[in-house]
Amino acid sequence: MNGLVPGPDPLGIPGPAWLFESLLHLTFSLHLVLMNFLVGGAVISMIERARAWRSGDEAETAESRRLARWFEKRLPTAFALTVTFGVAPLLFLQTLYGPFFYSSSVVMAWPWLWIIPLLLVTYSLTYVLSWKGQDFGGWQMIQSVKVVGGLLLIAFVISNNMGVGLRPEAWAAKYFANASGLHLNLDDPSFWPRLLHFMVAALGVTGMILAMVGSRRLDREQPDGARWLQLGALWYLLPTAFQIVTGLWWLISLPREVMMPLLGGDRPATIVFMVAMTLPLLSMVTMVFALRARRSFPLVHLSSWLLGLTLVGMVLTRDAVRRNTLAAHFRLQDLEVMPQWSMALAFGGLFVVALGVVGWMTRIYLNGQRD
Amino acid sequence: MHYPVWDLPFAHGLLIAVIAVIHVFIAHIAVGGGLYLIVTETLARQRQDPVLLAIVQSHSRAFLLLSLVFGAMTGVGIWFTIGLINPTGTSALIHTFVWAWTIEWCFFFMEIVAALVYVYGWDRLSARQHQTVGWIYFIAAWFSLVVINGIISFQLTPGPWLSTRNVFDGFFNPTYWSSMFIRSFWAIGLAGLFGLWTATGREAGSRRIWLQRYSAVWSLVGIAAASLAVLWWWRKIPETARELTRGDMPIATVVTQWTPIAVAVLAVIVILGPLLFPRRSGRPVTLLVLGLGLFCFGLGEWVREGVRKPWIVQDYLYVNGLRADEIDRFREGGILANARWTRSVAATDSLALGRELFRVACQNCHARSGYNGLASRVSGWEPQYTTALIKRIEYLRRPMPPWVGTADEARALALYLHQLPGVPSEVALPADGRAAYERRCSPCHSLGGFRDLGEYIEGMESEEIYEFMEYMESDYMPPFTGSDRERQLLADWLGQNVARTKEVGR
Numbered sequence: 045m046n047g048l049v050p051g052p053d054p055l056g057i058p059g060p061a062w063l064f065e066s067l068l069h070l071t072f073s074l075h076l077v078l079m080n081f082l083v084g085g086a087v088i089s090m091i092e093r094a095r096a097w098r099s100g101d102e103a104e105t106a107e108s109r110r111l112a113r114w115f116e117k118r119l120p121t122a123f124a125l126t127v128t129f130g131v132a133p134l135l136f137l138q139t140l141y142g143p144f145f146y147s148s149s150v151v152m153a154w155p156w157l158w159i160i161p162l163l164l165v166t167y168s169l170t171y172v173l174s175w176k177g178q179d180f181g182g183w184q185m186i187q188s189v190k191v192v193g194g195l196l197l198i199a200f201v202i203s204n205n206m207g208v209g210l211r212p213e214a215w216a217a218k219y220f221a222n223a224s225g226l227h228l229n230l231d232d233p234s235f236w237p238r239l240l241h242f243m244v245a246a247l248g249v250t251g252m253i254l255a256m257v258g259s260r261r262l263d264r265e266q267p268d269g270a271r272w273l274q275l276g277a278l279w280y281l282l283p284t285a286f287q288i289v290t291g292l293w294w295l296i297s298l299p300r301e302v303m304m305p306l307l308g309g310d311r312p313a314t315i316v317f318m319v320a321m322t323l324p325l326l327s328m329v330t331m332v333f334a335l336r337a338r339r340s341f342p343l344v345h346l347s348s349w350l351l352g353l354t355l356v357g358m359v360l361t362r363d364a365v366r367r368n369t370l371a372a373h374f375r376l377q378d379l380e381v382m383p384q385w386s387m388a389l390a391f392g393g394l395f396v397v398a399l400g401v402v403g404w405m406t407r408i409y410l411n412g413q414r415d
Numbered sequence: 416m417h418y419p420v421w422d423l424p425f426a427h428g429l430l431i432a433v434i435a436v437i438h439v440f441i442a443h444i445a446v447g448g449g450l451y452l453i454v455t456e457t458l459a460r461q462r463q464d465p466v467l468l469a470i471v472q473s474h475s476r477a478f479l480l481l482s483l484v485f486g487a488m489t490g491v492g493i494w495f496t497i498g499l500i501n502p503t504g505t506s507a508l509i510h511t512f513v514w515a516w517t518i519e520w521c522f523f524f525m526e527i528v529a530a531l532v533y534v535y536g537w538d539r540l541s542a543r544q545h546q547t548v549g550w551i552y553f554i555a556a557w558f559s560l561v562v563i564n565g566i567i568s569f570q571l572t573p574g575p576w577l578s579t580r581n582v583f584d585g586f587f588n589p590t591y592w593s594s595m596f597i598r599s600f601w602a603i604g605l606a607g608l609f610g611l612w613t614a615t616g617r618e619a620g621s622r623r624i625w626l627q628r629y630s631a632v633w634s635l636v637g638i639a640a641a642s643l644a645v646l647w648w649w650r651k652i653p654e655t656a657r658e659l660t661r662g663d664m665p666i667a668t669v670v671t672q673w674t675p676i677a678v679a680v681l682a683v684i685v686i687l688g689p690l691l692f693p694r695r696s697g698r699p700v701t702l703l704v705l706g707l708g709l710f711c712f713g714l715g716e717w718v719r720e721g722v723r724k725p726w727i728v729q730d731y732l733y734v735n736g737l738r739a740d741e742i743d744r745f746r747e748g749g750i751l752a753n754a755r756w757t758r759s760v761a762a763t764d765s766l767a768l769g770r771e772l773f774r775v776a777c778q779n780c781h782a783r784s785g786y787n788g789l790a791s792r793v794s795g796w797e798p799q800y801t802t803a804l805i806k807r808i809e810y811l812r813r814p815m816p817p818w819v820g821t822a823d824e825a826r827a828l829a830l831y832l833h834q835l836p837g838v839p840s841e842v843a844l845p846a847d848g849r850a851a852y853e854r855r856c857s858p859c860h861s862l863g864g865f866r867d868l869g870e871y872i873e874g875m876e877s878e879e880i881y882e883f884m885e886y887m888e889s890d891y892m893p894p895f896t897g898s899d900r901e902r903q904l905l906a907d908w909l910g911q912n913v914a915r916t917k918e919v920g921r
């Protein structure tokens with residue numbers, strides 16, 4: 045037992061744990077997709093921008109420019125939505141795992157708080173790049189690099205906090221050595237593989253999105269279709285293949301009592317994990333076939349669904365890791381449930397309304413003529 | 416008491432104040448500004464005034480940056496900050512109101528998307544569609560204020576929730592409606608101030624004069640209506656909170672007196688500047704009124720936060736993370752036996768004990784030195800006296816949670832405070848009787864106000880007072896720990912002057 049872990053809040057949770065868990069997984073999966081597009085888009089547009097900046101070839105330069113601009117114009121919106129869909133899981137995380145989340149946040153308070161200026165600056169820079177990025181000079185190149193750097197730093201800090209939160213046994217040594225909130229999680233063997241796994245995933249998912257857009261364009265005979273499909277497939281396949289390495293590294297860096305449940309110890313968790321490792325293989329094969337098919341869109345589409353399911357499976361696996369890691373200190377069943385059904389229902393109803401309203405606004409926007 | 420305390424070199428309150436005031440200020444502009452935008456757009460379209468419409472469009476871009484970039488990101492910032500500064504309080508709010516927050520999130524989601532579609536959609540949407548999106552933005556933004564207001568006002572007046580634990584009782588609490596009107600009208604007032612920004616900019620062009628007057632009317636209406644709502648709110652807050660601003664808590668008293676003055680000055684400048692003499696008024700005046708608006712806002716929020724002390728949720732949870740129903744348990748074994756996140760130190764190492772105690776019991780509100788620092792407070796006291804005061808800390812005029820530690824813990828804490836840098840080890844004799852009074856009695860008594868000392872010693876001669884101090888020790892009063900000379904000085908002064916003060920007062 046660890047004397048530091050605060051007890052669960054005596055006010056209980058206002059609904060069954062499974063409900064909050066489901067909402068956590070749902071909103072976190074959406075957060076990840078959006079985050080992936082944001083980070084991957086920033087990296088790919090940075091690389092395309094660098095190519096356009098350096099390359100002498102007229103045609104090639106124009107192609108790179110178009111792709112960089114396509115991403116750059118979408119980054120601010122992706123940023124706003126990533127944050128919006130980050131707030132939601134943060135809410136459910138605090139509801140279920142507050143004692144771990146708050147404690148680790150205080151242990152690493154300064155880096156954690158630094159996220160705020162980082163968000164402000166990076167978000168502003170995405171607007172700068174979106175509004176002033178028509179030219180491809182050195183100044184714009186620097187802004188692009190800053191955006192990527194800012195995003196990586198944010199991810200770095202968040203991953204540190206999620207990691208410290210899972211290590212109550214490490215809290216005392218950190219906090220009592222220095223209570224001014226200047227710690228990180230770099231002494232955790234699973235830290236780097238974990239972060240790497242998330243960041244490489246971002247490239248793969250963005251590659252997939254690019255391939256989707258490319259094959260749609262190809263279908264509609266819009267420009268750049270073939271190139272974007274190929275480039276997207278490449279950005280999807282290479283990082284995703286590399287994920288086998290980063291994933292395995294993460295797995296073996298976990299303590300035995302956390303790793304073993306995933307490898308047979310805990311039947312449902314093992315099944316989810318195994319499925320989540322098989323699906324990307326299928327998805328990659330499908331993508332390879334799509335590149336050779338006469339009409340690529342259906343296969344790319346299928347491949348993306350397989351990837352989407354992989355992502356959900358991995359989110360569930362990450363959750364199993366969390367549950368098993370914290371098992372000695374806390375179980376969700378220990379939370380006292382004091383349901384507020386009318387509030388939950390109001391939320392459900394409003395959520396549907398919000399989806400409808402947002403859907404309508406998006407539709408009229410997309411249907412409106414382009415400027 | 417349950418969570419780790421972040422050991423900052425300055426008072427926690429400063430951090431919260433900076434982030435919260437900026438965020439709340441912008442968040443209110445984001446709400447009122449939504450109404451300003453859509454009403455002004457409608458007006459421009461009705462009048463078929465393309466110039467005005469173009470101004471609204473350029474205003475909307477600045478507005479997007481302000482509300483999405485600064486508003487939303489500092490909003491996340493508040494979340495992070497309150498979780499760091501007050502985990503127990505944040506947890507209590509989350510566990511009571513998580514559904515309210517999910518509802519708020521739905522509005523926030525609509526608000527964000529509507530803002531983006533509105534700003535990017537000027538050339539893409541039909542006039543009707545565009546106006547509809549504008550209204551969606553405003554309604555969603557206002558409802559997110561409506562929801563968050565329930566949670567914030569709950570902290571000061573949880574009302575029936577305390578016994579029922581019913582979320583609706585907590586949400587629609589006694590100050591819910593008055594706060595909602597304050598915030599809504601104030602949002603309109605601030606939107607007018609922000610409108611002045613565009614009105615005095617280059618983009619305003621030929622509409623400069625009209626737009627200034629128009630925005631000034633918005634801000635004056637908002638400020639006036641919000642001020643009326645404040646009076647209503649004032650009657651609804653707990654009597655104890657009001658007392659704090661009438662001398663019980665000196666700084667709250669001063670701030671409360673200054674707030675209406677600052678608001679009045681703001682209104683006068685708006686009237687004399689953009690409303691009456693828009694030709695003379697420009698960006699400097701706009702910056703001035705925006706700054707004043709922020710200042711008034713900060714004062715107002717300070718009062719709201721200040722009068723809630725020592726509670727984070729009135730009558731339920733103290734700022735230092737102690738729940739009201741835990742007092743007995745803590746008192747039995749002491750703080751170090753019950754609080755988590757304390758280092759185990761030898762019982763003989765008083766200094767180390769004191770450091771731990773300071774962190775878990777006091778550092779949520781105090782720093783070691785500087786703003787709200789304790790070093791300067793205990794300077795001029797002797798450790799014995801500090802110990803005695805710590806044991807009775809809830810009787811001080813300042814709003815502090817009760818002391819739940821043991822006598823030994825109080826001594827260790829006092830010892831720790833007295834070895835902080837800058838605290839003299841020798842205590843000099845006070846210069847005169849008044850200074851002795853300031854030192855020995857004023858932490859808990861006042862002259863003519865709260866716990867009026869004159870009343871307590873009514874009719875007593877200096878001699879009797881001197882005698883009284885021999886036996887003054889009680890649950891709520893410390894023993895007299897000064898020298899005999901000091902005691903004589905104080906007794907003389909009290910006997911001769913405080914009685915007279917009282918006669919004058921009658």
Ligand code: HEM
Pocket residue numbers: 068072075079083123126127129130131133134135137163195196198199202203204206207238239242243491
């Ligand atoms: C905009 C840049 C952002 C990036 C690049 C980013 C990236 C990430 C990454 C990599 C993770 C996984 C961390 C791990 O498990 O090791 C994560 C998780 C998370 N993020 Fe974000 N994030 C961003 C913004 C935000 C914001 C603004 C919030 C909240 C307001 C947020 C809330 C969360 C939460 C709550 C989790 C963990 C969910 C869970 O443990 O179930 N994110 N994010």
